[in-house]
Amino acid sequence: xxxxxxxxxxxxxxxxxxxxxxxxxxxxxxxxxxxxxxxxxxxxxxxxxxxxxxxxxxxxxxxxxxxxxxxxxxxxxxxxxxxxxxxxxxxxxxxxxxxxxxxxxxxxxxxxxxxxxxxxxxxxxxxxxxxxxxxxxxxxxxxxxxxxxxxxxxxxxxxxxxxxxxxxxxxxxxxxxxxxxxxxxxxxxxxxxxxxxxxxxxxxxxxxxxxxxxxxxxxxxxxxxxxxxxxxxxxxxxxxxxxxxxxxxxxxxxxxxx
Amino acid sequence: xxxxxxxxxxxxxxxxxxxxxxxxxxxxxxxxxxxxxxxxxxxxxxxxxxxxxxxxxxxxxxxxxxxxxxxxxxxxxxxxxxxxxxxxxxxxxxxxxxxxxxxxxxxxxxxxxxxxxxxxxxxxxxxxxxxxxxxxxxxxxxxxxxxxxxxxxxxxxxxxxxxxxxxxxxxxxxxxxxxxxxxxxxxxxxxxxxxxxxxxxxxxxxxxxxxxxxxxxxxxxxxxxxxxxxxxxxxxxxxxxxxxxxxxxxxxxxxxxxxxxxxxxxxxxxxxxxxxxxxxxxxxxxxxxxx
Numbered sequence: 001x002x003x004x005x006x007x008x009x010x011x012x013x014x015x016x017x018x019x020x021x022x023x024x025x026x027x028x029x030x031x032x033x034x035x036x037x038x039x040x041x042x043x044x045x046x047x048x049x050x051x052x053x054x055x056x057x058x059x060x061x062x063x064x065x066x067x068x069x070x071x072x073x074x075x076x077x078x079x080x081x082x083x084x085x086x087x088x089x090x091x092x093x094x095x096x097x098x099x100x101x102x103x104x105x106x107x108x109x110x111x112x113x114x115x116x117x118x119x120x121x122x123x124x125x126x127x128x129x130x131x132x133x134x135x136x137x138x139x140x141x142x143x144x145x146x147x148x149x150x151x152x153x154x155x156x157x158x159x160x161x162x163x164x165x166x167x168x169x170x171x172x173x174x175x176x177x178x179x180x181x182x183x184x185x186x187x188x189x190x191x192x193x194x195x196x197x198x199x200x201x202x203x204x205x206x207x208x209x210x211x212x213x214x215x216x217x218x219x220x221x222x223x224x225x226x227x228x229x230x231x232x233x234x235x236x237x238x239x240x241x242x243x244x245x246x247x248x249x250x251x252x253x254x255x256x257x258x
Numbered sequence: 259x260x261x262x263x264x265x266x267x268x269x270x271x272x273x274x275x276x277x278x279x280x281x282x283x284x285x286x287x288x289x290x291x292x293x294x295x296x297x298x299x300x301x302x303x304x305x306x307x308x309x310x311x312x313x314x315x316x317x318x319x320x321x322x323x324x325x326x327x328x329x330x331x332x333x334x335x336x337x338x339x340x341x342x343x344x345x346x347x348x349x350x351x352x353x354x355x356x357x358x359x360x361x362x363x364x365x366x367x368x369x370x371x372x373x374x375x376x377x378x379x380x381x382x383x384x385x386x387x388x389x390x391x392x393x394x395x396x397x398x399x400x401x402x403x404x405x406x407x408x409x410x411x412x413x414x415x416x417x418x419x420x421x422x423x424x425x426x427x428x429x430x431x432x433x434x435x436x437x438x439x440x441x442x443x444x445x446x447x448x449x450x451x452x453x454x455x456x457x458x459x460x461x462x463x464x465x466x467x468x469x470x471x472x473x474x475x476x477x478x479x480x481x482x483x484x485x486x487x488x489x490x491x492x493x494x495x496x497x498x499x500x501x502x503x504x505x506x507x508x509x510x511x512x513x514x515x516x517x518x519x520x521x522x523x524x525x526x527x528x529x530x531x532x533x534x535x536x537x538x539x540x541x542x543x544x545x546x547x548x549x
Contacts, residue, residue: 077442080440088435092433094429094433096431110441
């Protein structure tokens with residue numbers, strides 16, 4: 001797999017939020033068929049990376065390439081046409097539109113591909129019965145499914161999933177992650193950000209750990225030990241860069257090795 | 259019986275207000291732009307129609323057919339340049355820019371057209387009327403304007419609810435970043451919404467020009483922009499049906515106020531506005547948002 005060229009490549013990306021350097025010289029390669037998981041504590045720069053890949057943040061330096069083509073200067077809507085579609089953090093459905101209208105908006109600028117609204121209705125079979133309901137009236141888990149459906153109907157080559165599990169019950173999160181194999185079967189490549197490290201390790205073919213905007217670890221889950229992930233997550237290996245050791249991040253630490 | 263006539267006249271005046279207000283409502287609903295130049299743009303359209311008639315010698319009422327599409331194009335361009343540039347600098351900037359635009363427009367009109375009052379000549383249509391009973395008199399022009407207002411609001415509502423583009427406009431109004439992530443260029447969609455808003459303002463302005471005489475500062479000192487705002491607020495922000503009801507409510511109350519005393523017309527409308535603002539700040543249709 002690594003012999004071929006990457007589908008999505010991030011080269012030496014540096015992004016600033018005002019004075020703050022949110023990403024510092026981060027590089028990564030996502031290959032077709034990957035489930036590439038970004039992990040890291042709050043504020044590590046995971047979401048910034050995803051937002052830079054989909055075009056919502058302009059990098060200070062570095063580049064983003066899709067299939068070898070530099071797309072760093074493209075606006076987000078142009079990247080959708082190129083095949084990069086994001087499910088944003090917090091779902092961001094159109095609250096005053098119905099479930100079906102949300103999907104229709106997602107399908108407006110679709111590429112050729114296997115996904116259609118009908119196909120999404122097959123994947124989430126509770127949806128057709130509630131298609132006329134306003135998105136604002138759906139539960140968080142339902143909204144997350146609609147957000148995924150809205151991205152899928154654009155037929156992405158790379159699907160970006162930002163914090164799917166945020167604010168959702170574990171059982172709901174599990175149900176959403178259970179649909180992942182079906183997405184992959186249609187040829188979608190996934191780049192996801194996940195706070196829940198054990199969840200990320202379960203689904204990912206590659207993990208990439210960020211700490212304060214820098215890469216601290218990258219590799220396949222099978223080749224990584226819990227200790228090395230813990231060290232990368234909290235920055236224990238380098239005393240120069242202590243991790244943000246908060247109660248919240250400690251809770252998302254993987255409890256056991258895979 | 260004279261009261262019944264007042265109400266009838268008020269309803270028809272309300273049609274004109276609703277026509278003024280729907281562009282304002284759309285601009286605010288979609289891009290959160292409070293367009294203080296709205297009334298002045300209507301007057302520009304009225305002067306434009308006078309100019310079109312002078313150049314082409316077409317019948318006055320037909321000038322609408324040219325004024326509306328020209329204004330729609332102007333609306334798209336103004337949105338993509340001036341308004342978008344100010345939107346990028348924050349909501350307060352749009353307020354300042356549209357206020358500045360209002361001042362510029364009024365002075366430019368004064369420069370080119372002088373301060374004399376004008377009307378858009380439409381011949382007998384301006385004064386022809388029919389009577390119902392002995393007291394109620396309905397002007398054909400008033401009736402046409404009311405019908406046009408209802409048709410525009412009905413059409414706009416239908417367009418926003420059921421067309422693909424209307425859906426995109428609603429999506430962009432909800433969350434422009436999420437719309438971008440769906441592949442929509444929100445600035446283009448804003449431009450389309452502005453084109454529609456400017457088209458309706460041109461219709462309202464030319465209708466006003468047929469209805470009464472106007473002068474360069476009619477947009478602000480003639481209270482047009484104020485009445486449009488009041489119609490939007492009374493009806494409830496973001497609801498086109500509310501805007502129609504708000505316009506009619508304002509028209510009826512003003513008409514009745516005018517009956518009590520000829521100087522009480524405007525103050526009666528203001529009172530209604532203040533009462534609605536105090537008692538039901540969501541507007542009379544606030545409980546359900548249409549568009």
